[in-house]
Amino acid sequence: MDPLDRFLSAARMEEPDEVPVSLLTSARFFSHFYGIKVFQFFHDPKLMLDASLHTMRLFPEIVFFPGLWADYGIVVEPSAFGSRIFWPENYVPYVRGELLENPEDIMGLEPPDPKTDGLMPFVLESIQYMQKHAPKNTKYLYAVARGPFQVASYMRGHTEFLVDLTVRPDVARKLIDVCTETTIRWLRVQLEVIDNPIGIYVPDDNASFLSPGLFEKFGLPAYKRIFSEFDGLLKVYHNDADSTHILDLLAQCDFQVFNFSPATDIRTVKQGIGQKVCLMGNVDPVSVMLRGTPEKVEEDCKSCIQIGGPGGGYILSLGGGPSMETPKENVEAMVRAAKRYGRYPVLGG
Amino acid sequence: MDRESLKSIALKLEALDIQGTVEDVKRALNEKIAPFEVVQNGLSPGMDKIGEKYERKEYFLSELSLAAYIMKGAMELLGPRMKASRERSLGRFLVGTVKGDLHDIGKNLVSMMLTSAGFEVYDLGVDVPDEKFLQKAAEIKADFVGMSSLLTTTMPSMKSVIELLKNNGIREEVKIFVGGAVVTQSFADEIGADYYAKDAMECLRKARNSITKGK
Numbered sequence: 001m002d003p004l005d006r007f008l009s010a011a012r013m014e015e016p017d018e019v020p021v022s023l024l025t026s027a028r029f030f031s032h033f034y035g036i037k038v039f040q041f042f043h044d045p046k047l048m049l050d051a052s053l054h055t056m057r058l059f060p061e062i063v064f065f066p067g068l069w070a071d072y073g074i075v076v077e078p079s080a081f082g083s084r085i086f087w088p089e090n091y092v093p094y095v096r097g098e099l100l101e102n103p104e105d106i107m108g109l110e111p112p113d114p115k116t117d118g119l120m121p122f123v124l125e126s127i128q129y130m131q132k133h134a135p136k137n138t139k140y141l142y143a144v145a146r147g148p149f150q151v152a153s154y155m156r157g158h159t160e161f162l163v164d165l166t167v168r169p170d171v172a173r174k175l176i177d178v179c180t181e182t183t184i185r186w187l188r189v190q191l192e193v194i195d196n197p198i199g200i201y202v203p204d205d206n207a208s209f210l211s212p213g214l215f216e217k218f219g220l221p222a223y224k225r226i227f228s229e230f231d232g233l234l235k236v237y238h239n240d241a242d243s244t245h246i247l248d249l250l251a252q253c254d255f256q257v258f259n260f261s262p263a264t265d266i267r268t269v270k271q272g273i274g275q276k277v278c279l280m281g282n283v284d285p286v287s288v289m290l291r292g293t294p295e296k297v298e299e300d301c302k303s304c305i306q307i308g309g310p311g312g313g314y315i316l317s318l319g320g321g322p323s324m325e326t327p328k329e330n331v332e333a334m335v336r337a338a339k340r341y342g343r344y345p346v347l348g349g
Numbered sequence: 350m351d352r353e354s355l356k357s358i359a360l361k362l363e364a365l366d367i368q369g370t371v372e373d374v375k376r377a378l379n380e381k382i383a384p385f386e387v388v389q390n391g392l393s394p395g396m397d398k399i400g401e402k403y404e405r406k407e408y409f410l411s412e413l414s415l416a417a418y419i420m421k422g423a424m425e426l427l428g429p430r431m432k433a434s435r436e437r438s439l440g441r442f443l444v445g446t447v448k449g450d451l452h453d454i455g456k457n458l459v460s461m462m463l464t465s466a467g468f469e470v471y472d473l474g475v476d477v478p479d480e481k482f483l484q485k486a487a488e489i490k491a492d493f494v495g496m497s498s499l500l501t502t503t504m505p506s507m508k509s510v511i512e513l514l515k516n517n518g519i520r521e522e523v524k525i526f527v528g529g530a531v532v533t534q535s536f537a538d539e540i541g542a543d544y545y546a547k548d549a550m551e552c553l554r555k556a557r558n559s560i561t562k563g564k
Contacts, residue, residue: 086451088449090502091449091500091502094451095451096451158414158453158454159414159417159418159453159454159457162410162411162414162415163414163415163417163418165411166365166411166415167367167415167418209409209410209411209414209454210409210410210411211408211409211411211412212409214411244406245406245409286501286530286531287533290501323501324501324502325501
């Protein structure tokens with residue numbers, strides 16, 4: 001099996017020949033390994049493609065997910081609404097200030113047009129560029145859109161949005177509805193330009209800031225709506241905040257792969273949502289991958305494999321994106337651990 | 350009577366009763382209870398309970414944010430009256446997210462927990478230049494400086510702020526707290542911070558202990 005087949009087999013809840021290894025595609029990580037500033041990665045689609053291909057070739061056993069990706073971080077959706085974007089020289093862009101400081105501004109809010117608004121048309125251009133110029137064996141595979149809770153939080157303010165859920169529930173619901181519709185429209189437009197898409201990817205860390213009661217009321221309907229729109233495609237959800245308290249609710253959301261945080265215990269995840277959904281995680285990207293020794297990385301990967309691996313439906317990965325200065329040796333240790341301990345049948349530890 | 354009013358504030362805050370907490374604070378002020386007493390023996394025990402519930406995973410960030418909202422309402426009533434009795438605060442605590450970093454949820458919760466416990470908090474916001482920490486710490490004669498960072502790329506600023514405080518002769522006047530998702534105890538030790546706190550609750554606990562025990 002090649003690494004991508006292995007990944008897709010696990011995503012179908014099967015046992016591949018061995019546990020697949022995946023890292024999230026990251027502008028920071030790719031720029032670092034290609035020796036350019038992160039800002040340059042965004043500035044030029046050629047550099048974006050070259051940096052991506054260069055890093056993918058450095059680690060051929062790793063499936064970078066979602067593969068080629070015009071990754072502009074959190075800013076694409078908020079920019080389409082009109083948020084102010086801040087571009088550091090060597091980090092991913094960020095939303096500065098809150099667009100929706102007044103709750104009254106929310107009631108008249110409409111979803112943006114992905115073909116014309118903010119950075120969305122530029123992302124579409126970058127997708128088309130990469131698709132046209134990438135080698136035949138490296139396809140653009142997934143449409144990516146941030147989930148409604150992350151987008152809402154960045155436009156309204158993290159704390160204010162959480163307060164709205166209780167103090168101004170009508171306002172919060174309106175904002176979530178508009179952001180949910182935006183996620184769906186944005187995914188659809190990308191799917192129109194990607195030649196042969198195989199899936200969608202929805203990262204949304206902020207959903208875990210809600211209590212189970214609030215998530216059931218606001219999160220569950222939004223997620224069910226998003227994921228039910230894309231049947232027939234592989235649906236991947238990422239949340240690198242502690243999600244322990246909403247795992248049972250997430251299990252009802254109809255996605256097929258769950259990339260989760262090191263703060264969420266892998267054993268609990270495997271025994272619950274992991275019976276239904278492929279798990280992708282959850283080695284600590286900072287304390288282990290960035291700061292740990294290769295031995296520590298291997299040890300933690302072994303532990304994840306022994307808990308997540310048995311029965312299949314498991315992809316060895318980090319609980320979040322790789323930090324830009326992650327040592328090469330630590331990435332190699334991850335691959336080594338999968339070869340050493342991840343051959344099926346994998347027995348529980 | 351005093352004790353009942355204060356107990357009621359604590360219970361209502363713990364239950365996240367927005368209206369009830371503010372009404373009780375008004376009532377306590379009408380009963381001529383000193384504002385500092387309202388904070389120390391009403392809001393603070395209420396926040397402690399909320400912190401405990403958060404640690405037991407009965408409350409989540411949504412509830413902590415709501416508590417911050419209620420606290421803000423209460424402090425709008427109490428703040429102006431407390432200025433006069435500054436000497437009774439637990440100390441002046443300067444907080445901010447370091448340069449290049451715009452994350453503020455954790456820092457805001459730290460501000461709230463400290464305020465509710467009776468510290469006099471000065472919040473510099475996000476993306477705070479090193480010099481601003483120095484300037485404000487000197488200006489307010491801070492007892493504590495708390496820095497937050499969520500990015501591996503911005504963490505080094507914590508060290509440069511400490512250096513700056515050192516070079517300007519006020520390092521020994523303040524207790525330095527650091528925290529944020531990527532910060533660890535060993536990093537705190539390495540850069541010469543006095544305390545590492547994994548979350549707002551731990552920050553408050555350590556800040557209180559530092560008063561009774563020294564560094």
